[in-house]
Amino acid sequence: MSAADLSGRRIVVSAGPTFEDIDPVRFIGNRSSGKMGFAIAEAAARRGAQVVLVAGPVSLPTPPGLQQRVDVRSARQMREAVIAQLPADVYIGAAAVADYAPAEVAPGKIKKKDEQLTLALVRTPDILAEVAVHARRPTVVVGFAAETHDVEFYARGKLEKKKVDMIAANRVGVSGSGFESDDNALTVYWLDGERALGPAPKTALADQLLDLILARWPA
Ligand code: C5P
Numbered sequence: 001m002s003a004a005d006l007s008g009r010r011i012v013v014s015a016g017p018t019f020e021d022i023d024p025v026r027f028i029g030n031r032s033s034g035k036m037g038f039a040i041a042e043a044a045a046r047r048g049a050q051v052v053l054v055a056g057p058v059s060l061p062t063p064p065g066l067q068q069r070v071d072v073r074s075a076r077q078m079r080e081a082v083i084a085q086l087p088a089d090v091y092i093g094a095a096a097v098a099d100y101a102p103a104e105v106a107p108g109k110i111k112k113k114d115e116q117l118t119l120a121l122v123r124t125p126d127i128l129a130e131v132a133v134h135a136r137r138p139t140v141v142v143g144f145a146a147e148t149h150d151v152e153f154y155a156r157g158k159l160e161k162k163k164v165d166m167i168a169a170n171r172v173g174v175s176g177s178g179f180e181s182d183d184n185a186l187t188v189y190w191l192d193g194e195r196a197l198g199p200a201p202k203t204a205l206a207d208q209l210l211d212l213i214l215a216r217w218p219a
Contacts (some may be wrong), residue, residue, distance in 0.1 A: 005214060007048030009089040012138070013041045014082055014127065015197045016056030018075045019103035022119065023110045030096050034058035036144070036184060037094030039206035041066060047210065052088075054081045074122035075101060076180075082127050086136040090213060094168075095129040100124065129162040140217050145169040155189045165216075166190045168209060171198075178206055188212055 004066035015037020019027040034055060041053040042063030052065045056078060062069045070081045075097045082091070110117070132141045141164045147154045155169040171185040184205055185198040197208045 003046075004048035006044055006210065006219070009043075009044075009049045010052075010087075011092065012052045012054065012082060012085045012088045012089045013044070013077060013092045014054045014095035014097075015055075016058040016060075018056045018078055018098050018124070020075065020098045020124070021073075021105045023106035023108065024074045024103050025109050028098055028101065028121075029057075031096060032058075032096035034095075035061050035182065036202050036206070037092070038063055038092060039202040040092055040209065043203065043206040043210055047207075049090075052077055052085050054085070054095070056097075058128065065206070074098075075127070079125045079127045079130065081130060083134070086134060088133070088138045088140065090140045090217075091131050091138045091142070092130075092209075093131070093141075095127075096144075096146065097125055097127060119159045126162070128164060132163040140165050140213055142166040142168065142213065146172075148172050150193075151187065155187070158179045159189060159191065160167050166213070168197075171196070171206050182218065190216065 017032040017035030019029045021027045028065055035062050038060050041051050045051045047064035050198045052068045053066055054070045057073055072078045072081050101124050103120040103122045143164045145155045145167050147169055151169045155167040166188055168186045168188045171187055182201055183199055183202045184202050186205055187196045198205050
């Protein structure tokens with residue numbers, strides 16, 4: 001890795017969770033802290049890339065050197081923001097996008113009444129899959145996968161189904177790794193290879209992931 005080995009590259013990174021509103025005071029969300037995506041954005045900017053970070057609702061400071069940070073809340077907003085940033089050289093989808101959102105957002109606070117309440121949910125747009133087949137598809141499209149079992153099977157399935165170039169799968173069961181931690185362990189899969197990274201701080205993993213991307217897609 002050299003200081004400016006990503007200079008001239010335009011990299012779009014999505015990070016954090018998405019929140020899907022149920023009513024004005026409630027939402028469906030997930031436990032992503034955004035740390036992995038923010039670390040990738042920071043490392044890419046430090047290495048000279050023009051970085052746009054599309055961030056879900058997180059409480060993290062903006063890394064230095066970004067070209068732009070776009071804050072969004074829902075999967076739908078994240079999709080709009082990411083697509084608006086194309087074309088790019090690389091898209092790294094590190095966000096933990098909610099898979100389902102309420103079919104309707106109640107205009108007022110839903111009051112408790114019956115013993116049971118059923119919420120109708122609809123699928124959110126799959127941003128990664130859409131970017132990967134877009135007319136302005138980036139040269140390299142990288143996704144993440146959080147799996148609890150059969151990690152390789154599901155990660156390779158995602159490579160094929162979502163037509164992406166690399167999937168970085170979180171290795172679960174490694175102490176200190178995961179959603180809210182500062183450390184993580186990843187196995188990165190591509191069509192004819194794989195590489196285990198970490199366990200290491202997310203900042204170090206970010207550089208190692210960028211190294212892998214550069215090695216496979218040199219300028
Ligand atoms: O299918 P799964 O949610 O496990 O895939 C994870 C990858 O897909 C991540 O890179 C995530 O950012 C992306 N994704 C997305 N839009 C969705 C769901 C997941 O971009 N609606």
